[in-house]
Amino acid sequence: MESNRLLEMLRGHQGEYISGEELSRRLSISRTAVWKQINKLRQEGYEFEAVSRKGYRLVHTPERIQSAEVLSQLRTKAFGQPLYVLEVVKTTQEELRKLAEQGASEGTLVIAEEQTLGRGRHGRKWYSPAGQGIWMSLLLRPGQPIVFAAQLTLLTAVAVCRAMRKVSGADVGIKWPNDLLVQGKKLCGILVESISEDELLKYCIVGIGIDVNLQQEDIPEELRSVATSLRIESGARQDRAKLIAEIMHELEQLYDLYKQEGFAPISHLWEALSVTIGQRVKIRTPEGELGGLATGLDSTGALLMTDDHGKARTIFSGEIQLGR
Numbered sequence: 001m002e003s004n005r006l007l008e009m010l011r012g013h014q015g016e017y018i019s020g021e022e023l024s025r026r027l028s029i030s031r032t033a034v035w036k037q038i039n040k041l042r043q044e045g046y047e048f049e050a051v052s053r054k055g056y057r058l059v060h061t062p063e064r065i066q067s068a069e070v071l072s073q074l075r076t077k078a079f080g081q082p083l084y085v086l087e088v089v090k091t092t093q094e095e096l097r098k099l100a101e102q103g104a105s106e107g108t109l110v111i112a113e114e115q116t117l118g119r120g121r122h123g124r125k126w127y128s129p130a131g132q133g134i135w136m137s138l139l140l141r142p143g144q145p146i147v148f149a150a151q152l153t154l155l156t157a158v159a160v161c162r163a164m165r166k167v168s169g170a171d172v173g174i175k176w177p178n179d180l181l182v183q184g185k186k187l188c189g190i191l192v193e194s195i196s197e198d199e200l201l202k203y204c205i206v207g208i209g210i211d212v213n214l215q216q217e218d219i220p221e222e223l224r225s226v227a228t229s230l231r232i233e234s235g236a237r238q239d240r241a242k243l244i245a246e247i248m249h250e251l252e253q254l255y256d257l258y259k260q261e262g263f264a265p266i267s268h269l270w271e272a273l274s275v276t277i278g279q280r281v282k283i284r285t286p287e288g289e290l291g292g293l294a295t296g297l298d299s300t301g302a303l304l305m306t307d308d309h310g311k312a313r314t315i316f317s318g319e320i321q322l323g324r
Helices: 002-012 020-027 031-043 068-072 092-101 148-167 231-236 242-262 265-273
Strands: 047-051 055-060 083-089 109-115 135-139 173-177 181-182 185-197 200-211 279-283 288-297 302-305 313-314 318-320
Touching: 002 031, 002 055, 020 031, 020 055, 031 047, 031 242, 047 288, 055 313, 068 083, 068 242, 083 092, 092 109, 092 185, 092 200, 135 242, 148 173, 148 181, 148 185, 148 231, 148 242, 148 265, 173 265, 200 242, 242 265, 265 288, 279 302, 288 313
Parallel strands: 083 109
Antiparallel strands: 047 055, 109 135, 135 200, 173 181, 181 185, 185 200, 279 288, 279 318, 288 302, 302 313
């Protein structure tokens, strides 16, 4: 493949520039084709310096997530164990669902370097390039009534937010119910899918997608106004294995607290990290669009708001926009 040959050439001249003209000549392709192959490699996590009249220089080769590296940093009893690290999958949700149906234990974690069909809520596509983010799914077997499934989304958001703040120092906040933002731009989404049996949760698959080391040029142009990454916001490349281990630690601690004391302490932690509470919001619900002030969470995890007519509302699902 042309991209592989291009990479071999640049690796063979580590630290040196090779002109676009020289690359074009050696590969027998146009300079436009060279540029396209460079961009393809950038999407896989490789980083290049491009200087006019000098050419291209390889400055960073992406690290792969190593299971041993993650396991060595885990401080959990069960979460993240067993651990499966895969290269390319359609979705980690799908891979973990197969394991769950085969009887996998609570805490089983599936991580992929790349997802080809990553998705968020309402079936939306989630851009999941190779080597740049954390795309993972965790298996829970809570054994509680299905009506409490939404609380696990909020619990996960708190755990991931705390871990990202601790590891990166970025000022991450939570938008109800499942988005993590910095300065209004999204860098993480959470998708909890539940399988029930006799009105109880048989198991839940907690999907977490985090834009970790993407740079501005790695984000599709149509998403740059609404998306960001931990690297962009912190100004530094992040250690993905370290972040995964910290997320597992926070999740297990909060999950144990939830099982012992219920949703109330999780709700307080969520509200402290929220960028929704106290803000004017616009929400698209199945019944129509509502505007008003977000005031808090109820005991189930639903959003409480006072609409523009002064009426108290409880929102169980809907698309939310801040500051509208």
